[in-house]
Amino acid sequence: MKQFLSFIKKEFLHIWRDKRTMFILLGMPVVQIIIFGFALTNEVKNSKIAILDNAKDAASTSLMTELNASRYFEIEKNLYSYNEIEAEFKKGKIKLAVVIPQQFASDLQHFNKAQVQLIADASDPNTANQLTNYATAVIMDYQKRITNDRKLPYTINVEIRNLYNPQLKGAYNFVPGVMAMVLLLVCTMMTAITIVKEKEMGTMEIMLVSPMKPQMVVIAKAVPYLVLSAVNISSILLLSRFVLDVPINGSLVLLLFESILFILVSLSLGLLISSAAASQQTAMFISLVGMFLPTIMLSGFMFPIENMPLPLRIVSNMVPAKWYFTIVKSVMIKGIGFHAIWKETLVLTGMMLFFLTVAIKKFKIRLA
Amino acid sequence: MSNDKVITAEQLTKRFGDFTAVDHISFEVKKGEIFGFLGANGAGKTTAMRMLCGLSLPTSGKATVAGFDVYKENEKIKRNIGYMSQKFSLYDDLTVKENMRFYGGIYGMSDKQIKDKTVFILRHLHLETEGDKLVKSLPLGWKQKLAFSVAIFHEPEIVFLDEPTGGVDPVTRREFWNMIYQAAADGITIFVTTHYMDEAEYCNRVSIMVDGRIDALDTPAQLKKTFEAKSMDEVFLKLARKAVRNAD
Structure with a gap:
């Protein structure tokens, strides 16, 4: 036990x-949470739009106010002709243009029907899709309000x-993702x-010649990182809860x-990589390419797994982070209990046993 | 087994597949002896040494270290030996004292023992003021001497030195060998591999390995007589030229 403690003390000194x-x-998780939380967001928030209001009547004005008042949009510019629209897109400031035709109000009143055109910058298809959806929703709201006092034959x-x-x-999705990423990295x-x-450095040989058991060496090496990870989980959870x-x-x-x-x-997994890699660079490369990229791409954190082609969906099952990501989302966001995630837990336990067995086996072969 | 033999090897062999790295070697090392283990690169020195240290299981043959069997009692062997390799020169990012505390700790020494020993060694090496400095700030020669002090920190019966003086200047090498003599006088058996033939002259007895076998084993003086050579250098070259195996 004394040996073990000396070793752990030395590991902490190294760190x-x-x-x-x-x-x-220690800072990475904090920075990541803050960056994801405040900068890298795919939520629609105050997107800049341009309006070409050909009608300039009461109805068009109140529709414009409605759009501007919603937290999704902010009217950047009022345009005066159709030709200006493309020029405005090319400047890159606006992502969506709303065109209101002439006689908007009177069309609404007399024909019970009017048209609004939405023009979106689809060079980023996801954003274009989201913006048009949000704009449609705002327009629908407006329509509902003005038709409220009128009786329509059928409405759904x-x-x-x-x-x-x-x-x-977005935070509900990336907090679990950042947790998986940080833990994996550390x-x-x-x-x-x-x-x-x-x-x-050759110091491993000295360890192996000493009375310290090889398994102990390995465990002692892992303990400080377990502690660091615990600190990281706490800081991520505190930040996401209170910030x-x-x-x-x-x-x-x-959850813990x-x-x-x-x-x-x-x-x-780290132990397994260390038994296969001969140099620090190799170890880092394997961890980054072999683990980090799949975690970002295939855990469901960035891209939904359900939309992937079958081969990728199969591969994603081998990524531990995918299972952890599901677990954290279920427990943290949906608030469901162990009965719903026992399968994921089982998969992770299986993975751990598998990696550990192979790692220890490989470690022993090196000693023979 | 008689008490004064701390290492015995009988027909000790290690095969890796078809390749016989160590081929039926037999020798004995007496207590307090400085035993030189010579051989060209790839002759099997390191493999033989690893078997004696309990890092590698022999394929066949018998060996005991400090009276313990290398097959069954390698845990006990580990408690009684020290080891220093050419690569090893302590942890650079720890201080001298922290290194000593760590090595004392993994050999299960008490805090008091570690403290006393640290003070003793630092005074002995005239490094009292350097105890709290990071190892990386020290010159190579000092590191090497410290590394040796750390290898015998827990007062083992035998210390294995694997090319301990690689890359060190002649003056430091001389001082280093003085430390080895001191340790041997204190009753520690020294098992040392080296490339420097002048160092071979300092040993009490020398064995020379060629192609996994021990081709010669005697005192340096006797070896020079047998091979009609003026120096150990010549003895070594005469034997090493017979090697079939390519050095790696």
Whole structure:
């Protein structure tokens, strides 16, 4: 036990002496949460639009006010001819143009029917889609309001309720994603690098000649990163709860338990990489390309897995972060209990056992 | 087994597939002896040493280190040996004292023992003022001497030195060997591999490995007589030229 403690103390000293890496490891989650929370958002918020109002009557003015008042849009410019629209798009400031035809109000009154044209910059198809949807919704709202006092023969009112995330906040999606990413980076990459470093420096041999058991060496190496990860989880959860207002709807204990399970999966992956890699660069490369990219691309964090072609969907099942991502979303956002995520938990446990067995086996072969 | 033999090897062999790295070697090392283990690169020195340190299991043959069997008792062997490799020169990002605390710690020494020993070694090496400095700020020669002090920090019966003086200047090498003599006088057995033939002259007995076998084993003086050579250098060249195996 004394041996073990000396070793862990030494590992902490290594981390403590390398201040730059330490600050990166502890600061990264904070910076990521803040960047994702405030800068990199795909929510529609105060998008700049241009309006070509050919009618200039009471109805068109109130529609414009309606658009401007919604938190989604902000009227950047009033245009006076159709030709100006494209020039305005080319300047790149606006993403959507709304064209209101002449006699808008009188068409509405006399024919019970009027048209509005939405022109979107579809060079970014997702944004174009979202903007037109939001604009349509605002226009529909307006229509509902003015037809309220009139009797229409048939109407189907579509009412949408967004469960678990009524405001469609992006944070609900990226907080679990950032958690998976940070834990993977700290645990897998740092564990792999630190073990390979000892191999490179030749100090690993000294460890193996000492009475310290090889398994102990490996565990002692992993402990400081487990602690760092715990600090990171806490800072991510605190930030997302109190700065980004993301609730923790489910059980905190369950969430922490699942997080520790994922940390263990990441640590054993790091061990596995360290037993395969001969140099620190290789270890870093394998961790980045082999783990980091799939985590971003295939965990469902950036791109929905359901929309992927079958082969990618199959591959995504091998990415541990995918399962953790599902778990965190279920527990944190949907607030459901263990009965709903036992399958994911089982998969992660299986992965951990598999990686750990292979890693320890490989580690022993090196000793023979 | 008699008490004064701390290492015995009988027909010790290690094969990797078809390749016989160490081919039936037999020798004995006495307590307090400085035993030189010579051989060209690829002759099998390191493999033999790894088997004795309990890092690698022999394919066949018998060996005991500090009275313990290399097959069954390598945990006990590990408690009684020290090891220093050419690559190894402590942790650069830790201070001298932290390094000593760490190595003392993994050998299970008490805090008091570690403290006393640290003070003793620093005074002995005249490095009292350097104890709290990071190892990376020290010159290579000092690092090497410190590394040796750390390898015998837990007062092992035997210390294995794998080319300990690589890349060190002649003056420091001389000082280093003085430390080795001191340790041997204190009763620690020294098992050392080296490339420097002048160092071979400092050893009590020398074995020379060629192609996995021990081709010669005697005192330096006797070896020079047997091979009608003026120096150990000549002895070594005469033997090493017979090698079939390519050095790697």
